[in-house]
Amino acid sequence: MKQLVIAIDGYSSCGKSTTAKAVASLLHYAYVDTGAMYRAVTLHLLEQGISFDDMARIEQVLREISITFRRHRHTGRNELFLNGVNCEDDIRQMRISNSVSEVSVIPMVRHAMVAQQQQMGRKRGVVMDGRDIGTTVFPDAEVKIFMTADVELRARRRQDELAATGEQVPLEDIIENLRKRDYLDSTRAESPLRRAADAVLLDTTHITIAEQVDFVLDRVSSALFMAGWD
Template identity: 35%
Template sequence: MMSDVIPVVTVDGPGGSGKGTITQMLARRLGWHLLDSGALYRLTALAASRQGVALNDEQGLVAVARSLDVAFRPTPAGEPVRVILAGEDVTAEIRTEQCGDGASQVAVIQSVRDALLQRQRDFRQAPGLVADGRDMGTVVFPDAPVKVFLTASAEERAQRRHLQLKESGVDVNIAHLLDEIRARDERDINREAAPLKPADDAQVIDSTGLSIEEVLSKVMALVSQA
């Protein structure tokens, strides 16, 4: 089957909007493959740190991105997809705020994005793909028949992140989290390389005050219509 006729659902949006949870549930519901594109940038930042490559070393970062040994392993419903880097499970490590901030710094570099672009497109395999990211609908899969831009207020996203960290035994100041989220949003929205924005044909869903089930129902309705 030609890759351009394999269906793709893209779910873009800022961190903490619920993209990860929704895309995992949607992929399971449809029986499709899942691409967590943000994990690739987090992995690039993590691998660079481990290899002693500075986050402003463009050539070094490109080399790291091109050589990533990464795999996503499916898990039972309700559990996060396991992310494997060079044979090591780094699922928890790449979800730290430090790694997320590093990913946001790496993602502004166009040559790094170019190095990861084809790797992302290679996830498009039958019977279909659910792609989670910030430029899935605008750059990586512009021909996707269903495009969603999932957002929420910065305050709600900070509350969600605070709860996640608290459940993991990490005590973080919520005001500090809110400042980090706003700074990351500012960087992602204003970067020259694939800035964070809805595709022209994307359906925008504000998840503020909505349950995961309510958001999933809205997305499933769009898939059914398509």
């Protein structure tokens, strides 16, 4: 069976990653969390004390850092490694969430990450989630989904994720962070967050993860049927 590129874009905490991972697992596709890549760059800049407007240092960093994904052999969790070090938990901290949109608007950062993402998906058979997959990274993706949800629900989901790692953050702070990120992501000049013309809208406010997965799989089946690949 011919393999597809599945692009899942949308706002933070809509269930993109959870849905994308489940779909990838069921289809035996590779999974790439592109948002985690921008979080990794943000983490590195913060830990190295590099200003977000120091373009010379950032350009040097982008030439030197290595970002890879590995699946944990026991838990099956997809984990990000930055220069060989597992940073999956570190990149999910609120301090990274507060800065990642500022880093992701930097053109050279986006160019570097998009190039890596395109390389990761060049053999197809991949599920990618992010904000510009269906518009910039893989505009020819056979399946494009754009996810959204009520901002307060998104904030509660994010709060639960943070609490699971021991980080307690007031709901109001998370809502403010999400709104700020939505604005920055949607208005940036380089690859802004927007729904591709041929992307199917999926509002996850009132549906379960299982229903989200089924929705995407239905789109996959339709794409295969229409192309005569089933």
